[in-house]
Every structure is written in C-alpha cells, then in structure tokens.
Amino acid sequence: IKQHPKIALLPNHSKSPTLFLSFRFSRKDSGFAKPARMADELIVLDHEYSPPANRVIIALKEKGIAFVSKQEDLPNKKSSLLLEMNPVHKQIPVLIHNGKPICESLIIVGYIDEVWNEKSPLLPTDPHDRAHSKFWADYIDKKVSATVQIIISIFSVSIYHYCSYG
DSSP states (O other), rough: OOOOOOOOOOOOSSSSOOOOOOOOTTTTOOSSSSSSSSTOOEEEEEEEEOOOHHHHHHHHHHTTBOOOEEEEETTOOOOOOHHHHHHTOOOOOOETTTEEEEEHHHHHHHHHHHTTTSSOOOOSSSOOOOOOOHHHHHHHIIHHHHHHHHHHHHHHHHHHHHHHHH
16 A cells, blocks of 8 residues: 555555544645546635544545635634534534535545545445444544644643733
8 A cells, every 4th residue: 555655544454545544734735636527516614724624635635536625714713604514513624515515524534435436445345444444533533632632722822821921
C-alpha cells in the first residue's frame, strides 16, 4: 500500500488502507486527478484547523474528487449556509453534494466511500476489519480529540491573558 507522505494511515490487518485519522496538512496542494462526475457539485464547509473537517478533505483527496472548500469563520460567526445545511448541530464539516447536505465526518467519509466506490476504498472489505477501523476512529474522536480540544482551549486562554495583561 502506497502511503501519502503527509497522511498517516491507521494500521490494520487487511490489504485495504484505513483512512480515518486526520492530521494537519497543507491545503495548498489541491491538484486533483479528475473531477467528481459531470453533474456533481461538491462543497465542503470546513475550517483549516478542524480534525473532523480534515478527515473529510483527506478522504476526498484520496479518492481524487474535485470539490470546493468554503472556510467557516469559527468560532466568530457561523455562515447562513452552515446554519441552513446543518440546522441540528450547526457544526462543521458538512459535505454538500448537489445541494443535499451530509453531516458528521465519519458519516461523510462513509458516504464518499459508497458514492465513489470505483477507486481507492477507504475502509477494509472484511466486515471485522471494517468494524475494527470504525472502533478506532470513534475512539480517536471521543478520547484523543477531546483531549486536544482541552489543551487548545487552555492554551488559548493563556495566550489571551498574556496578551491582555502583559
């Protein structure tokens, strides 16, 4: 399995790569091999430093699917498009496929894998291996991401106090 130099794949015991972890990468490298499909319009509502949004971007790039990224100004202001497309959680990422929204990163990645199934499977074909991959993705979301969020919020408060009070 050839591994992208900027993306680490989750180890598994099958021959299919498992792409559920997200890591920060440069969004400047946006060369896509092919457009989605002739009539497909793909918009991703995201934020550059959001691990769940980066997970979706990585999946689209791994599949070679062209898309438009619309950066949200978080946490300052949520766009009317975000509020319209994800009225329940009002969070990124949101994949808008031909005007229809799909929300939550793991659901979006599964959707991408099902719709564009002719190239680069994102999940193993074996049901046990697929379940194992989903378990670790869920674990990362619930444990690791939560810890990172706490660290970021503490760091942000420290910077704010330092800048405000010298």
